[in-house]
Amino acid sequence: MSKPVDVLIVGAGISGLSMAVHLQRACPDHRFAIAEARARAGGTWDLFRYPGVRSDSDMHTLGFGFAPWRGEKAIAAGADILAYLDEVIADQGLAPHIAYGTRVLAADWRASEALWHVTLADAAGERVERARFLYLAAGYYDYEEPYQADIPGLERFAGPVVHPQFWPPDLDWSGRRVVVIGSGATAVTLVPALAERAAHVTMLQRTPSWLVAQPSVDRLARALRRILPEKVAYRLTRWINTRLHVLVYNRARKRPDQVAALLTRRLKRALGAAYDPRHFRPPYPPWEQRLCLVPDGDLFRALREGRAAMATGAIAQVEADGVRLQDGTHIPADILVTATGLSLAIGGKIALSLDGAPVDWAKRWFYRNAMFSNVPNLAVVFGYLNASWTLRADMTADYITRVLTEMARRGADVAVPVRSDDAPEKAVDPTFGFSSGYLARAAPLMPRSEAELPWRLNMDYLADLADYRKRPVDDGVLRFGKAGQSPVEQGGELP
Incomplete structure (x- = not known):
């Protein structure tokens, strides 16, 4: 088994590339790798090849904050978006970090080691690699099984x-x-x-x-x-x-x-x-x-x-x-x-577990739009439903690099949002007030949110921007510790 990477990024679409660039800039000493199941980068923009495919957000917000969109059209064709992402990979030197045709099947957190044991599959078969932090950037819908409406006859x-x-x-x-x-x-x-x-x-x-x-x-x-x-x-x-x-x-x-x-x-x-x-x-x-x-x-x-x-x-x-x-x-x-819609898939359909115990997303709480209650060293990107996906991707990447920086400053192996009060009655509508069919179908699978931050997946970009600026990383909820300390999946506090 090879040496653990500091961060394993799952997915080489907009979210994964954003995290990679933020890591290189804010945490240059961290080793990272990107596992991409497809044969090329791009995520959504590589998957969808139907006639006319284009952005439904303007490219000045769907583009990265660190890479200006130079195209003439702000509502861009899918092929132009792919070319833009390829340019980012080349300009930022990301190609050596990306393993194409590599699917993440499962990830098990080992508390005694403070490491994720990640099962990957590629053309050579399955193998297990280790990572200190797992960053899920695989989007929010199922790439293999779209929603198939019941159409009679x-x-x-x-x-x-x-x-x-x-x-x-x-x-x-x-x-x-x-x-x-x-x-x-x-x-x-x-x-x-x-x-x-x-x-x-x-x-x-x-x-x-x-x-x-x-x-x-x-x-x-x-x-x-x-x-x-x-x-x-x-x-x-x-x-x-x-x-x-x-x-x-x-x-x-x-x-x-x-x-x-x-x-x-x-x-x-x-x-x-x-x-x-x-x-x-x-x-x-x-x-x-x-x-x-x-x-x-x-x-x-x-x-x-x-x-x-x-x-x-x-x-x-x-x-x-x-x-x-x-x-x-x-x-x-x-x-x-x-054209009947998508099927949501939380966490890229990866089988996640904590010391062998499966993670039930529906019983976890979102924390600061990116992490989950009592799940250590893990973040996910779930974009805005009412704004550009990349606004969240860039924001989440920036926040997680600050978490990693704080861990390094403390010499900590673990960062986990600790919540001991399950209180399901505090949960708010998991569809965020939207009536879209794909959200309603996925509601039973969604992690929980409260009405207020930090235990919330928020749909207010400006409020999130203010929160990230004002609320420190070390906010008393996110706990830092060493390998082998307390069983965080039960909500126990780290010493």
Whole structure:
């Protein structure tokens, strides 16, 4: 067995790369490795290859704080995001640290050694490596098993049935009728992209989603780049965009009717005669689910031009040549795309245990958005649902490097948020007030959160930013100790 690494990062997507760069800068003496199950870096942006795949956050906030986004478009194509991540790997010298085709199967914390014994699998088979700290940056959804909605009669369909998570590279939809089942960001992205070559595309939704158009080019960012140094312009754009997004989100929560009226007016202007409230007026207020971004109004243009259409209703059954709704409407199709959502997976589906006892996430409490009650030397990245994923990834990486620095200063082997009061009645809604289906399905699996920090996975970026600045790492909750001290999984205090 090789010498333990100081930090094992699981995943070479946005979260893992952010942690690696923060480690190199803040903890240059720490040895780290990145285990990436896929054949290349990128995570989500390598997995999703469906037509039109793009960011649904602007790249000045989805980009890293330490690496300015130089692309012309702020709403960027998936291929451009992959190229950006490759550039970060090259510029930061991360390639030697990444082991591709290496899946983490299990990790067991050995208190006597203060080490994680991690089971990895690659082309050569399984092996066990050791790590002092485990950083889970594998995202929050299942890469292997997407959500498969119960669609009656789907097996009867005569043509291809495709899930966007596994888009066939050889699928030809030219001149064919396509029905995209779904109403979320993936469907909104797919429909205009498919409509460029298809005979016709129908977006079939059970209920509408709130849609908002936004230019793909950030004119303010472009103007700032002309008059300011690149890094200054990027930071200022990031600051402005983040706060504008928070302002819009908070207004939607406090004045939902006002925001709904504004969005409806914009939709009517963008769609003209194609506007129909049955298809564009959701039964829930704005930002109860994530707003669906329509860059440059591409979906609206496809609808106005008749290359695409909306259909709203419940499916009675799928037939060989299309889909029949419960109201009797038949939608003809040659190809079905089931853009029905994701399945959440906590901790990258890794079998975690403490001295052989399995960790039940649903009985643990989030601590400072990153760690878990009575689980030592472990952090996870769970991004914002109402803001860019990278804002959380950068923030979490910065915090954990401060934890590691404090451990080194103390000569500690262990850092663990200690909680002896289980108090399940203190737990708040695990869906964070959102009604998205994937969150509701995953609610029984989610770790617990209280109403207030630090025992919370928060969805308020500015409040988190203030908390990290004001609350010290050594806050009396996070305990530091040596190998072989107390059994932390029972909430016992470290001496």
